[in-house]
Amino acid sequence: xxxxxxxxxxARGRFVLIGTVVALITLLVGFLAGLTxxxxxxxxxxxxxxPGDRLVLQSSDGAGPTFGQSEIMDAALTGWREAPGVTxxxxxxxxxxxxxxxxxxxxxxxxxxxxxxxxxEVAALAPTRDGEIGLSAGAAKELGVSIGGSVTVAGxxxxxxxxxxxxxxxxxxxxxxxxxxxxxxxxxxxxxxxPTVLAVSGDADWSAVAASxxxxxxxxxxxxxxxxTFRSEVGxxxxxxxxxxxxxxxxxxxxFTVWTMQRAGDVAVLKALGASTRSLVRDALGQALxxxxxxxxxxxxxxxxxxxxxxxxxxxxxxxxxxLVPAFAMVLLGLVxxxxxxxxxxxxxxxxxxxxxx
Amino acid sequence: MITLDNVTLSFADGASxxxxxxxxxxxxxxxxxxxxxxxxxxxKSSILALAATLIRADSGRVxxxxxxxxxxxxxxxxxxRRERIGIVFQQSNLLPSxxxxxxxxxxxxxxxxxxxxxxxxxxxxxxxxxxxxxxAEHAHKRPAQLSGGQRQRVAIARALVHQPExxxxxxxxxxxxxxxxxxxxxxxxxxxxxxxxxxxxxxHDVTPTASVDEWVTVVDGRIDAGALAAV
Ligand SMILES: Nc1ncnc2c1ncn2[C@@H]1O[C@H](COP(=O)(O)OP(=O)(O)OP(=O)(O)O)[C@@H](O)[C@H]1O
Ligand SMILES: [Mg+2]
Numbered sequence: 001x002x003x004x005x006x007x008x009x010x011a012r013g014r015f016v017l018i019g020t021v022v023a024l025i026t027l028l029v030g031f032l033a034g035l036t037x038x039x040x041x042x043x044x045x046x047x048x049x050x051p052g053d054r055l056v057l058q059s060s061d062g063a064g065p066t067f068g069q070s071e072i073m074d075a076a077l078t079g080w081r082e083a084p085g086v087t088x089x090x091x092x093x094x095x096x097x098x099x100x101x102x103x104x105x106x107x108x109x110x111x112x113x114x115x116x117x118x119x120x121e122v123a124a125l126a127p128t129r130d131g132e133i134g135l136s137a138g139a140a141k142e143l144g145v146s147i148g149g150s151v152t153v154a155g156x157x158x159x160x161x162x163x164x165x166x167x168x169x170x171x172x173x174x175x176x177x178x179x180x181x182x183x184x185x186x187x188x189x190x191x192x193x194x195p196t197v198l199a200v201s202g203d204a205d206w207s208a209v210a211a212s213x214x215x216x217x218x219x220x221x222x223x224x225x226x227x228x229t230f231r232s233e234v235g236x237x238x239x240x241x242x243x244x245x246x247x248x249x250x251x252x253x254x255x256f257t258v259w260t261m262q263r264a265g266d267v268a269v270l271k272a273l274g275a276s277t278r279s280l281v282r283d284a285l286g287q288a289l290x291x292x293x294x295x296x297x298x299x300x301x302x303x304x305x306x307x308x309x310x311x312x313x314x315x316x317x318x319x320x321x322x323x324l325v326p327a328f329a330m331v332l333l334g335l336v337x338x339x340x341x342x343x344x345x346x347x348x349x350x351x352x353x354x355x356x357x358x
Numbered sequence: 359m360i361t362l363d364n365v366t367l368s369f370a371d372g373a374s375x376x377x378x379x380x381x382x383x384x385x386x387x388x389x390x391x392x393x394x395x396x397x398x399x400x401x402k403s404s405i406l407a408l409a410a411t412l413i414r415a416d417s418g419r420v421x422x423x424x425x426x427x428x429x430x431x432x433x434x435x436x437x438x439r440r441e442r443i444g445i446v447f448q449q450s451n452l453l454p455s456x457x458x459x460x461x462x463x464x465x466x467x468x469x470x471x472x473x474x475x476x477x478x479x480x481x482x483x484x485x486x487x488x489x490x491x492x493x494a495e496h497a498h499k500r501p502a503q504l505s506g507g508q509r510q511r512v513a514i515a516r517a518l519v520h521q522p523e524x525x526x527x528x529x530x531x532x533x534x535x536x537x538x539x540x541x542x543x544x545x546x547x548x549x550x551x552x553x554x555x556x557x558x559x560x561x562h563d564v565t566p567t568a569s570v571d572e573w574v575t576v577v578d579g580r581i582d583a584g585a586l587a588a589v
Pocket of ligand 2: 402
């Protein structure tokens with residue numbers, strides 16, 4: 001790294017420029033990843049927090065199952081309850097509507113589920129009496145109510161029994177009620193009061209039970225694509241992130257290609273003086289690594305700073321998954337780009353150093 | 359000590375081959391400056407490239423300090439160049455980002471993360487060498503801040519960092535004015551004697567001021583014995 005460090009200092013302007021580009025791309029990727037994560041969590045955190053190892057959906061019209069269309073028939077419910085190896089079955093009704101409290105309105109997701117289901121953030125919201133509801137933190141905030149307050153949903157008034165975790169379903173905060181209260185609310189909203197999804201646990205032959213009951217079953221994570229909004233949203237944002245990764249690898253690769261081509265004469269001289277190709281390659285990659293680490297480091301700091309500012313206004317998630325992982329991928333892809341640019345280093349002919357055409 | 363023994367080198371030229379060096383035999387002895395001269399295109403630089411192990415001969419042997427270079431792998435050749443051969447190019451070929459002192463220090467880094475004791479030894483030698491070529495005061499300057507003659511002095515000092523047995527120099531004065539050229543030639547001659555290097559020096563300057571001990575004239579890739587008398 002003897003020459004690499006001095007080159008970095010000597011051609012400071014150029015390296016600052018490429019470092020800035022890396023930092024900006026990191027910022028963009030990090031911001032998009034944070035936003036994707038934030039949007040996704042507002043979309044799916046409720047589904048992921050349902051109390052079961054597997055989620056069961058049933059579609060009546062023969063099309064693929066979706067959370068929006070799913071309805072669990074009584075026979076399917078009984079089939080799952082009696083299936084060998086299934087230790088718990090929690091029917092959960094899901095409906096989206098508006099709620100009102102003291103003149104404040106908010107779109108909410110009504111989750112009807114029995115109290116005392118296996119511990120989970122959603123199950124913990126479930127009230128014990130039909131006249132009560134449990135609010136997620138987001139719902140309580142948007143409606144401006146706290147425990148003891150009253151909320152009107154689908155024409156009926158409920159007392160707030162608890163305020164719990166910040167769980168969401170399809171961009172609306174979750175409001176939990178008893179299965180009975182949910183069924184009557186769903187009927188008012190035009191449904192037929194049947195549960196939407198079964199949260200099941202145990203150690204069963206899942207696909208066999210699903211086949212015999214005419215339902216489909218998947219882990220909570222694998223069920224997410226059945227959420228209509230999830231696929232398009234994560235798909236398009238994910239595509240943008242992937243494209244940015246591609247751009248960054250190209251930019252860094254192109255920069256180091258031009259840079260090593262400009263240095264080809266120096267590289268030939270160093271080889272003629274007896275430098276091993278390995279030490280030259282290590283120098284070149286080390287130089288790229290320094291630029292990438294500094295660039296992504298600065299970009300990451302900007303993401304964390306901006307994310308903290310944006311967090312209150314936008315659905316934005318700051319987690320290792322949305323910051324460190326993309327930054328790591330940036331460094332890796334940049335190094336791949338720089339490695340592709342190594343050809344002039346390995347190919348440089350020391351004989352050319354003797355010529356006068358330098 | 360360096361010996362070229364009946365060495366031939368040819369380059370592909372379309373379908374045929376150009377013979378650049380034709381059955382050349384010559385010896386460079388410690389403490390002696392051997393001048394290689396001859397018309398343009400006669401093969402002088404090619405002889406130097408062979409001696410520098412930058413290219414392999416078609417036939418014949420190149421022996422440096424008892425080692426036949428044909429037996430060495432590419433990476434072994436790099437080590438040989440690094441440790442036993444000093445090269446001074448026609449252009450000084452310094453690295454633009456390094457100061458004069460660093461141009462010499464870098465020689466200790468070419469093999470990768472070298473042994474620390476060896477690096478220390480080289481650092482100690484760097485100041486002595488800069489002094490020997492009269493550049494102690496310019497050690498902190500980059501090539502762009504040095505004159506052509508000063509750059510060539512740095513290049514000479516760089517070639518001597520590893521205390522090589524063989525010093526190869528290709529037209530070191532072609533970019534310099536006459537007075538500067540004579541100084542550089544005298545410097546090379548002095549260092550050759552002080553450090554007992556076997557020096558092969560390619561030059562067009564065949565006047566007595568060229569500070570050359572023995573002459574070899576190359577014509578069309580061959581050593582021309584008759585031409586020596588003419589000098
Ligand atoms: N890399 C190469 N590829 C093909 N031909 C070459 C190469 N290097 C040299 N030659 C040819 O070999 C012959 C000798 O060239 P060389 O450079 O050794 O001459 P020279 O004596 O150093 O000339 P000058 O005094 O002009 O520097 C020339 O005909 C040249 O065209
Ligand atoms: Mg030449």
